[in-house]
Amino acid sequence: MDGLRFDNAFIRQLPGDSRSDRERRQVAAAWSPVSPEPVPDPRLLAVSRELAGQLGLDPEVMGRQRFAEVFAGNALVPGMQPWAANYGGHQFGHWAGQLGDGRAISLGELLAADGSRHELQLKGAGPTPYSRGADGRAVLRSSLREFVCSEAMHHLGIPTTRALSLVGTGEQVVRDMFYDGHPAPEPGAVVCRVSPSFIRFGSFELPAARGDSGLLGRLVEFTIDRDFPGHDASDEAGRARWFAEVCRRTGVLMAHWMRVGFVHGVMNTDNMSILGLTIDYGPYGWLDDFDPDFTPNTTDAQHRRYRYSAQPEIAWWNLGRLAGALSGLFSSQAPLEAGLQAYVSAFHEAQARMLAAKLGLDPGVGGNGVEEGQDTAIGLARELFALMHADGVDMTLAFRLLAQVDPDAPDPGVLAEAFYDPGKLEEGRSRWVDWLSRLASCWRRQALPEPDRVSLMRRSNPRYVFRNYLAQQAIDALEQGDDTVLADLMRVLAAPYEDHPGLEQLASRRPEWARQRAGCSMLSCSS
Template sequence: MMSIHNASSFVFLCLANLIVVSAGMDSCESVDEFHSHGTVSDRQRYTHVFKSNLNMSGEKHLLDLDLFKVSCRKLIEAFPLDQVSGNFVRSVKNCIFSVSDPTPLRGPLMLGAVSKEVIEGLLDLDIAFSQSEDFLQYFSGGRLFPGSIPLTHRYGGHQFGYWAGQLGDGRAHLLGEYTSRSGERWELQLKGSGRTPYSRSGDGRAVLRSSVREFLCSEAMHFLGVPTSRAASLIVSEEPVWRDQFYNGTVKKERGAVVLRLAKSWFRIGSLEVLAKAGEQDLLRKLLDFVIEEQFPSVDSNDPDKYLIFFSQVVSETANLIAQWMSVGFAHGVCNTDNFSLLSVTIDYGPFGFMESYNPEFVPNSSDDEGRYSIGSQANVGLFNLEKLLESLTPVLTSKQTQGAHQAAWALQDLASHELYADWVKMYRQRLKRYVQAETETRSINPRYVLRTWMAESAIRKAERNDYSEVALLQQTLSQPYLTQAAAESAGYAARPPGWSVGLKVSCSS
């Protein structure tokens, strides 16, 4: 059997990627006006002559949002689109994307937070634009960029261990890809931007509470050095959104918000699963070839074993990602296959949490009654998800490749079966117990500040009163997580949690 099916081997691979986790860290240093964009026929938009995404301006930052080139051209040319138009919920077949316009937020809009590093460093925009009405409209879905054809992605997934069928972008719209002046390509996506064909029973909105958490944690993880999607802005409205936060029958009115988030690609394990389950083999192969060509340059597209090589890289990078989660005490909370990126970056921040003190059974998600996604189970869950990825690849593998995937003696399997493997693990554990680092070195690899649940909750409560000062303070603090900061110390961000935070919970409701 292939090594990835050996749970102990995969868990070891995660551990082998984990360089150092500070032993004996105590809780004080623990690792938590409505504007329509008008109507344009699909035919007019499909025949639009797409312009280059590349920003050729000689200015340091773009001074006109109308010149900001973002396009889904590459995806539209690569894949067949859903033949049915409209945002009504339906079963979608034989495509990767549906065309779907965002639904503008109602009421006056307010900028809750913005990342200067993302806006200027990745998108080449002048941060001053974030204070304009144009910025609020374009990056909340109220107005579309010239020639833009927003897409929503069809995918499926295993949720809490069971196949959930068609899922997809139920409240997210892909604006398109932007190529920065430095040559980096980023896919821009709005989250909370309205109903899509994949909304199921949802309203397509995201509330302020969950949007603050996603914005802050996306950026916090980046500065911790953990592979992650990025967050550019948080735009808040007065539109009422009704939620039963803890699924106990208590429905309350909250406010709608939209996060502009970026990733090199939003494809996930569930992107392949839904095609394999539906028997859409040609489309499965086309998507795999596209992902490999665009995102895995080290894989030779002419290699007959390219899908196996791709799989092995995803295995390795997923183990590395989970190890990095563990190194900062991060529990994702909903490690479903539809939330696991094929690029092995952290995406879809929901009921996540950071441990206050060491507890391998820590479960941040109050909806996870059985503790499936506890922090100590993340390596095993990663193994489960990768097994589902391999199942999705089986239709495009030859019988020999399939046999090889399950029986070949890969390097990890060789390592785990080596006669000295057990002795090595024992010696390594003993060395960790003896290893004493200099205080400065320990501090350089163990963050003083992480986004603890109570810190996010404190900022959310103020934001609900239109006070975003603590969101800004947390954003600043978490951009330098290893550096002691006076304002953060005054706020108690490195101290034990305050008494009022006892019993705080988060859930999948967002």
């Protein structure tokens, strides 16, 4: 571990706080130096071996206890220079001012053997100047959810931050899980998050809101130079191309979320990555029975601002706030408006392409080129979503089972496993037969051979997703010292498009007992 190479460009090139204490305060800089606060008994609970190998951080080579000490925050290795980043954000549509890394502390920017850059960040490693009265810690349930989902999303092919490790702290952390005045102690944990950058939309919003054009300009230049190779920060045209690229990446990300039924739950601008990655896994969730209004966040239960169906619109709104923050760097609004239009185009193009693949359709089906084929896919998908919503059908299972439908005799009985109420299948049989017949007709008209169609659908529709009830089962088991449930989950989620004989139960629809249980349907931001 002592041979690791760090190049901590963020703190080297951007202005930092002159103070290194943890006192909560307003900070007129991009970051504050702050060290993790040691924990009493660090214990390695889980590690992403794939990522550890890529980074040269194999705990078996370095020693499991030393690894646990470093990634709990008890020890540093040469080259690490811990800091907490400063940023603001719009939370639930309202400007919240300075926010910052209240319980996240970055250890450094590791340069892997292949030259790639990876910022290592501990979440739950103690208070920082941005903790706003909180303790800077995290509990096992939230840390496990972030660790597993980060890696699950990566293997689904969705742009995301990664997670290296999950370390138990040996201490109890008091949390009011339901915000109902009944706090209780829970096991503490620290997760190590990994990303090329944790810069967010809110990183630019804060200096803009304060009128600090100097820091804003330096942050834009730094971000483009370090994280967007091939883009030029020196003139307005280069900055315009960069903003358009941010918008394009965000559009593709939203299409991916919608493709697999992922709901982020708290799409504040401080939770939006400038790289177009999924970051900050808090009260997220997955669609079980298809409901476009579903949000997993209890804080958002009344207004459902961040519901599944609203995510593409919210991302556009958030990009609008970023555009407003950057407007002082442009002579007119035209480049920013063009960037926002690039988001719209990127989202719709990616969505159409992904829906076509999920339905086993060649984009050119229909005979008149790609556009007609994508329109066909979008139309069929919208009708399918309406059917699934009306009949309480599981999104993940339904799309996966579609590959088994016989084009010459389309039978909705093939989808029976996806229905939460079996009676709905018989009630709606004629509607399902009609829809499946039209899909099968498209299959027969296209040139895609049958084996290729089935293969396309299996590559596009995961068998396994990290449902909330699965997360809760893993949390319950790990709190009792049993890591086998987590190990099985990590195995299937590392290859979510494949079948895993003997682990089929991890692909099952949500059981009835989980419909209302805490942690299995909705969650709070408390962790």
